[in-house]
Amino acid sequence: MQDGLGAVGYLAAESTALVAFLAAKLGKPVLVEGPAGVGKTELAKALSRATERKLIRLQCYEGLDEAKALYEWNYRKQLLRIQAESAGAGWEAVQEDIFGPEFLLTRPLLQAIEETDPVVLLIDEIDKTDQEFEAMLLEVLSEFQISIPELGVMEAKSLPLVLLTSNNSRELTEALKRRCLYLWLDYPDIERELEIVRLHAPELSETVARKLVEVVHLVRGLDLKKPPSIAESIDWARALIMLGADDIDSSVFERTMSIIVKHRTDLDVVAERVGVKLDDGLLGRLGTG
Amino acid sequence: MASSGDSGPASRRPRAAGKALYGGLPEPGPPGFAPRLLELADELRREGLAIGTSELLDAFHALEQLSWTSQEGFREALAATLAKSQEDRRVFELVFDRFFFRAVEREAVERGLREERYAGGDRLDFEELRERIREAVRAGSDGEMRDMARLAIAAFGRQGEGSGVIGVDVQRIRRALELRGEAGGRDLPDPESVPQDRLREFERHLRRELERALIERTQSLPPAKPLREFDRALPSGPLQDLAAVHRVVAQLKRRLATRGHEQGGRRRSAVVDVRRTMRASLETGGVPMRLRFRARRPRRPELYVLCDVSTSVTSASVFFLSVLHALHDSFRKLRSFVFVERISEVTDVFERERSFAAISHAIATDAGVADVSGYTDYGRVWLEFLAEVVDDLDPRSTVIVLGDARTNGREPHAQAFAAISERAGRTFWMNPEPRLYWNYGDSVISAYEPYCDGVFECWTTKQLEVFVNALAGGRGAPAAAR
Numbered sequence: 053m054q055d056g057l058g059a060v061g062y063l064a065a066e067s068t069a070l071v072a073f074l075a076a077k078l079g080k081p082v083l084v085e086g087p088a089g090v091g092k093t094e095l096a097k098a099l100s101r102a103t104e105r106k107l108i109r110l111q112c113y114e115g116l117d118e119a120k121a122l123y124e125w126n127y128r129k130q131l132l133r134i135q136a137e138s139a140g141a142g143w144e145a146v147q148e149d150i151f152g153p154e155f156l157l158t159r160p161l162l163q164a165i166e167e168t169d170p171v172v173l174l175i176d177e178i179d180k181t182d183q184e185f186e187a188m189l190l191e192v193l194s195e196f197q198i199s200i201p202e203l204g205v206m207e208a209k210s211l212p213l214v215l216l217t218s219n220n221s222r223e224l225t226e227a228l229k230r231r232c233l234y235l236w237l238d239y240p241d242i243e244r245e246l247e248i249v250r251l252h253a254p255e256l257s258e259t260v261a262r263k264l265v266e267v268v269h270l271v272r273g274l275d276l277k278k279p280p281s282i283a284e285s286i287d288w289a290r291a292l293i294m295l296g297a298d299d300i301d302s303s304v305f306e307r308t309m310s311i312i313v314k315h316r317t318d319l320d321v322v323a324e325r326v327g328v329k330l331d332d333g334l335l336g337r338l339g340t341g
Numbered sequence: 342m343a344s345s346g347d348s349g350p351a352s353r354r355p356r357a358a359g360k361a362l363y364g365g366l367p368e369p370g371p372p373g374f375a376p377r378l379l380e381l382a383d384e385l386r387r388e389g390l391a392i393g394t395s396e397l398l399d400a401f402h403a404l405e406q407l408s409w410t411s412q413e414g415f416r417e418a419l420a421a422t423l424a425k426s427q428e429d430r431r432v433f434e435l436v437f438d439r440f441f442f443r444a445v446e447r448e449a450v451e452r453g454l455r456e457e458r459y460a461g462g463d464r465l466d467f468e469e470l471r472e473r474i475r476e477a478v479r480a481g482s483d484g485e486m487r488d489m490a491r492l493a494i495a496a497f498g499r500q501g502e503g504s505g506v507i508g509v510d511v512q513r514i515r516r517a518l519e520l521r522g523e524a525g526g527r528d529l530p531d532p533e534s535v536p537q538d539r540l541r542e543f544e545r546h547l548r549r550e551l552e553r554a555l556i557e558r559t560q561s562l563p564p565a566k567p568l569r570e571f572d573r574a575l576p577s578g579p580l581q582d583l584a585a586v587h588r589v590v591a592q593l594k595r596r597l598a599t600r601g602h603e604q605g606g607r608r609r610s611a612v613v614d615v616r617r618t619m620r621a622s623l624e625t626g627g628v629p630m631r632l633r634f635r636a637r638r639p640r641r642p643e644l645y646v647l648c649d650v651s652t653s654v655t656s657a658s659v660f661f662l663s664v665l666h667a668l669h670d671s672f673r674k675l676r677s678f679v680f681v682e683r684i685s686e687v688t689d690v691f692e693r694e695r696s697f698a699a700i701s702h703a704i705a706t707d708a709g710v711a712d713v714s715g716y717t718d719y720g721r722v723w724l725e726f727l728a729e730v731v732d733d734l735d736p737r738s739t740v741i742v743l744g745d746a747r748t749n750g751r752e753p754h755a756q757a758f759a760a761i762s763e764r765a766g767r768t769f770w771m772n773p774e775p776r777l778y779w780n781y782g783d784s785v786i787s788a789y790e791p792y793c794d795g796v797f798e799c800w801t802t803k804q805l806e807v808f809v810n811a812l813a814g815g816r817g818a819p820a821a822a823r
Contacts (some may be wrong), residue, residue: 066413070407070417074406074407074421074422078406223426231395232425233399234425236427
């Protein structure tokens with residue numbers, strides 16, 4: 053599994069690969085938590101590429117309801133049908149008619165279990181929704197079925213691989229956690245992040261890449277509103293390539309740090325704390341020491 | 342660990358000998374793998390993890406999918422199925438290590454295995470050993486550190502005549518090795534020092550090896566102790582704590598903002614709006630059939646926080662300041678005060694600075710905390726607050742006091758405090774001392790308690806959460822918390 057993920061450009065840690073493997077084997081959803089920008093969403097994308105399954109994504113937000121997540125009746129089409137048939141047909145017949153699969157608008161969750169080929173279902177930022185929505189998910193996640201009052205129970209035609217991500221902005225309910233495997237993704241250590249950066253920006257020289265990763269780790273250690281994510285270190289690496297920089301000194305850092313630091317107050321803190329260390333030449337020693 | 346076959350007859354011991362002396366081993370459970378896993382789950386439950394039958398079934402299913410020889414896989418599979426949050430994961434790691442360490446040691450005692458230890462310290466060059474250990478700790482390789490820990494115990498541990506308390510021995514050996522953690526800050530690192538986390542790792546190895554030696558010597562397993570609060574907290578760093586405090590305070594904000602909407606029973610204590618009732622009566626020909634009520638306004642989250650920063654609460658004041666810091670991030674209508682002997686307002690410091698370090702520095706140096714003697718004078722603080730600020734208080738404001746109520750023997754002026762709490766809508770007190778110490782010595786918390794809507798013990802984020810939850814419960818809850 054680790055190799056499979058690696059082949060599609062996602063360098064997974066041992067534990068990540070293992071949990072993904074277990075999820076596929078046991079048919080259990082995985083709850084992935086971790087700080088923003090450690091590649092939770094990316095993991096789902098990588099999984100879909102590695103297993104060559106289609107990715108269906110449900111982005112959660114406050115106020116998301118079942119009409120947007122599960123299914124909705126195609127009201128206009130139902131109306132048209134009623135008008136077309138109004139003459140002649142009895143009440144019973146029309147009622148039978150308009151609550152058929154034909155008039156169902158599938159939303160991501162229903163779509164995921166309707167597919168004949170297994171898919172990867174990503175339920176992104178589940179912590180943004182309300183508790184009621186979580187409760188509604190339980191049926192889908194444990195039984196892989198959806199009950200539609202007018203139609204009966206829709207059972208999954210194939211078992212999707214489900215990933216739920218959360219930024220931990222609120223505590224999820226026990227019931228949901230109970231049905232999931234749990235994976236905590238954290239920022240990678242220096243070596244792994246170096247690998248990741250090298251994979252996505254191979255033109256950058258080894259020494260600069262190492263220094264870059266060390267600086268990013270240093271910045272993450274500060275008390276910032278938004279610490280830099282992995283994607284941002286990759287962006288930074290690419291920017292350095294474009295600028296043709298062959299070293300990160302304080303002037304290069306000054307000009308490019310807006311790529312990894314996105315908050316005005318953070319900028320001041322970082323400029324003050326990191327700029328000094330770059331000049332002292334303290335950073336080169338971090339990796340070797 | 343050597344197998345039982347080649348350890349030689351000399352090292353074999355009858356099991357009963359140790360048993361008689363030290364109480365021996367606890368009774369073993371039924372044999373087999375499944376009961377072991379249940380025991381582990383039981384220990385995890387005792388540490389507060391919610392593990393249900395479904396989790397256990399998952400764990401078994403997961404293990405079926407794995408080769409049982411892979412130790413990492415085994416651990417990860419159990420963690421993924423049993424520990425469902427970051428905190429749980431942390432506790433899991435600790436319990437897992439302890440459980441299997443004990444299991445292995447028990448096995449060793451039962452089979453009478455003994456390890457060859459390097460006993461004589463005289464042939465070791467201490468200076469060289471120190472240097473090698475320092476190297477190993479810096480390199481951070483697990484196996485190497487363990488070997489070095491053993492060497493260190495052999496050299497400095499004075500086998501057999503340790504203090505008997507492992508924690509003391511660990512510190513003694515660390516000092517003998519002259520190992521120092523790197524100091525934080527911007528100073529150039531001391532060449533002799535080693536990174537803090539590595540040092541902690543090394544201490545862990547020392548502790549473990551000492552425990553192993555003790556078990557071997559006494560031929561008995563000490564009972565498993567519950568994890569200490571200190572251990573189970575996430576690897577700290579004030580930054581992480583700060584993040585946790587911020588999370589809880591964000592909750593606090595939501596709770597305060599929505600209060601008043603859900604105050605039990607919609608019509609209770611409603612006030613009739615005469616004008617609207619008369620208007621509505623026009624529909625029914627001037628007869629007021631339906632009463633109209635005045636809309637109840639939600640409580641404006643207007644906060645006054647008073648924070649003790651004297652020396653008696655030094656350990657807690659960092660926590661308190663981080664609470665204040667977080668509050669300022671969430672509330673706009675917040676005024677904060679710090680006090681020692683007298684009170685001073687620091688609202689603008691928090692509004693100007695964002696970095697936590699800068700704030701504590703500013704408060705420590707130039708917040709104008711009138712700190713003449715360094716002793717808190719609660720009575721005087723109330724009088725000053727009453728004189729300067731109390732006119733701004735209204736029934737919709739909330740006053741929160743963070744302090745230990747230790748007046749150093751001065752007049753508590755409880756009446757002044759009563760006047761403040763009279764003016765404010767609600768008053769809460771958070772005390773950083775364990776409840777056990779309240780009202781001992783110069784602590785006069787009981788003098789103030791009758792005037793508070795709630796008094797809480799509060800020195801961890803967890804307790805802060807309890808406070809937040811009590812707040813949500815409204816006026817009824819504090820009584821229960823008392």
